[in-house]
Amino acid sequence: MNILEKIANELDTLSKSERKVAEVILSSPSTVIHSSIAALAKQANISEPTVNRFCRRLDTKGYPDFKLHLAQSLANGTPYVNRHVDENDSAEEYTDKIFESTMASLELARKNLDASLINRSVDVLTQANKISFFGLGASAIVAHDAQNKFFRFNVPVVYFDDILMQRMSAINSRQGDVVIVISHTGRTKSLVEVASLAKENDATVIGITTKDTPLAKECSIVLSVEVAEDTDLYMPMSSRIAQLALVDVLATGFTLRRGSKFRDNLKKVKDSLRSSRFERKD
Amino acid sequence: MNILEKIANELDTLSKSERKVAEVILSSPSTVIHSSIAALAKQANISEPTVNRFCRRLDTKGYPDFKLHLAQSLANGTPYVNRHVDENDSAEEYTDKIFESTMASLELARKNLDASLINRSVDVLTQANKISFFGLGASAIVAHDAQNKFFRFNVPVVYFDDILMQRMSAINSRQGDVVIVISHTGRTKSLVEVASLAKENDATVIGITTKDTPLAKECSIVLSVEVAEDTDLYMPMSSRIAQLALVDVLATGFTLRRGSKFRDNLKKVKDSLRSSRFERKD
């Protein structure tokens, strides 16, 4: 956790003198990482032991260790922590903010992914007779992308972003089929029904969604993609990017599992696209 | 600059003993930030002054200062430097690698984006009579996503992932129309032709592609998305994620430019989706 936030949070747990230290640090953290304990004590008008006690209260080993933590927090720029787009942002500002929050989502999603579930999903996928990807709205793009990827593997794969087609396809599914339902909210009624139908018809249902949601309940395997709440109006659905990365992971796992012969084949597909392109001159 | 890279770069400028220090540091940097100069010296089987000299050679003030730099480099992940998926990777390993390289691509793309071009693109988009997004293969997903986003803004927007439809649409374009062509390679013949047709018919052509490519040459504005070469067979096309983030940026810029009344409207669209969802219980 970012130590600057931690200082800000614990500000009221601190004693009067310690708070002085905290204030000096918060007001110019980048100066502090180049100050000795004596310099900081003087700046805050308190004694050196107080600085030391302050550091320990923040669960660091001492002053040098505290500086290390501080340096790390500063290295991250500030990014992560919700940097929402503001009405008066310049192009440069909102560009940076969007890229940063997208990266933050990926980081969060990665931390919360369960590798063993990925493994099980890959197991199931490699043994599937047919793979279907279903999503609506923003998640339709993810399903579309997934189809694109798995299509190259030369396995029967379909994707639908239409409720009726999804239903029909779900009803016709059978044992050995894998249905992957994608929804950020996990609360889209029609998709929950589709998942339920697929399940009733003995398909294995994998959900790329948020855990503990109606949709998650219908799934055999839930690959939960944690993303910070997008309370912000301007905030783009970064959940979909985390979902796409997850699809990449599944596709990669699939390729690895299928072994080297299979991968040669994949290379051929790649090469076959060459003729549709202009040559490179380098 | 990242001090770990710097150490790696200057490895051959260093003396024999200093190189020993460098090797110990590179092999487990995270241990070093918690070691004293004495501990590190012992680990590398050299004396403390040597460590000190090593630090100064890297343009730091001394050992503590060096540790600060090191801590900052570590805070930024370490990931970056090409971590390709390997045949024998566990699910956890390839998951981490994919997420990390995706984030690295985003970081790289962000650094290379030109905010003034974003600004001009947003200018053009806000004044467009009609917006078309064209992409093929993996880039079709990006075009699809873009349509989804801009559709909510209640502007005339279409997307095609079919060559014929793209051609027809391009031929029918006129002054005031904006065509956004998306291609990672910038060398897909049919898309270059489509861009050229659109241009001939007075549409403004914005390219989300790599600069200095045949496609880039046909565009009025090139939003170049730099991504590390994906030399790796397993490497997923992280370019498309950078492209998606860029679409987010354009959409955000669009929203901001259109002013507050417009944003109220956007919120209504969001709310209108509510009835199609299961209620939250929290």
Place this chain on the structure above:
DNA sequence: AACAATTATGAAATAAAATTTCATTTTTTC
């Protein structure tokens, strides 16, 4: 309000860590 108990604080002492100095060793150059 007066007192005891608790907590906070800093001066001084101590300990730890980093740096400098300088003599010795190793390497390079001619």
Place this chain on the structure above:
DNA sequence: GAAAAAATGAAATTTTATTTCATAATTGTT
């Protein structure tokens, strides 16, 4: 292969951080 240059580490010094302990401030109790 000798002289010069560079590299290295032992020991001394300096700087920095931490601990100890006495004092001061605060809090709670009657």
